[in-house]
Amino acid sequence: MAPVAASRKPATTNTSGHPALTALYQLGGEGDPKIVEGIYDQWASSYDSDILGDDHGYVGPQTAVRALVRAGVTPLSHILDAGCGTGLVGVYLAQAGYVEVDGIDLSPAMLKQAEKTNSYKALKTVDLTRNIPVPDAVYDGLTCVGTLTHGHVGPRVLNEFVRVVKPNGVIVATVLEDIWDDGFEAETQQLAKDKKVDILGMDIEPYRAGAGVCARTLVMRRR
Template identity: 50%
Template structure:
């Protein structure tokens, strides 16, 4: 019987992502990684569960007046479409995706679960109308060397009153990089209600955890 080869951790991609020097570097990295991204992150020693957990969280907090198949969802930093795919499996039908990488968006388009896909620099104001979406998801993007906490106020701007924001923030940058402070500020300004910011599985196989930040927009 042939010896089974051990699963290898494709950590080099992650090292490059977490040490990227600016937008050009990030875009090039994700364009290169796009074809193997899903395979690399679902292997057992990564077990990237955050997209599935996000979709379940969205479904959990929707009210009867917000059926999943009727609401408008903006998947910010959608990558290859792992979150969109998970949402579609639960019944979501109106999902737009935005991402920095054209290569990742091409992969997301192959899923045929997004109504619209656009390139976007999340470090700048979003080219999305105010009060135009019911839910914003942002999974895997609020991480090292990517997008800062200032994007949260943009998510609030584009979300309708009584809508939802569901985002992951890696545990080790939640406070040091200012995400917690930004959330606290939005709460003080009575723009959102913080429903949850519990730490939980993110890349479960690698032992990496993140906050699943759930905010209800009350502006």
Template identity: 40%
Template structure:
């Protein structure tokens, strides 16, 4: 039986199918029961980092969920934006917000249904974290971004250490430049509970 959707359950997911089942349950209430209740600030941090690095559209929002990062990009006047996520139910919620030119299901651990170098940039908030996506997905991120494009990703700080992201970025070597890391609070001052002070790396780089 699928557990009730919450952050602890999300962090314990093991397979893409586990993700699909959980987020199908969570989609209708995610914005209130998670984003508002937890004072979720990470999408804004990523959008601001992308804009500050000179990121432009067209940009792909990887693991877009209900469109929180799309809204933050809109507030930073970045667009046009397309969205992909494992969960069609989450994308259905995002679609109602009118933020994206195209929305489609996709799996970063496989191959997204887009051409090589289709985008001038890529962003992601909350996807590179426990129970979700590890450093093996970085190759697919690079594939869909054209040379000279900007990438801004959030990577949960504990996940960064546990999954060897630093070593993976070192291995990417000449494929990336201008790599920058900034540690931020995932949740704002209104957040409570055991994850209230969790941290994330916001990573920006240029695809060479």
């Protein structure tokens, strides 16, 4: 399957004026990993208080975990939280009873925050613009929340997500609604056409609810 290039059209999504988020969104398309890493390393200590505040009202993590549960992924499953950041998804996974969760992220400083949540079995620095350094068919489920957005990671990563989950494994990824047409929908449909996945859902749901920003909750089951 040929990779789909990420668009570099200017970001128009509401950032509520936050300087780090504005800088990230202005990168457009698939941003330079070194620049992205630097922004998140500086933002890590205040990320949770900023993004969960009223200006942003970040609800993506709980939305994704609910989708994973609805898809029938049991608490005994081995989960990869790709782009785990400070561990907000890991906290909700732990609350839902998941105990075998690995996290990967570009930013070492964000991973240090994630470690403090005690929600992960293993944490590792990984650049999602490259191949994920794990064998095929390792995980029962995968979450990716907050990473498929302006200036971050392009649609090619969806194929990597499919590769690292087992047959019948479930992938739940939030895709910012403003970039869904920038290759993500096409990549999703191609994965289904190639009979690699069954698409279980692509609903538009609140994401940064306080800023009026929505995302697709993409749910796929690997064949």
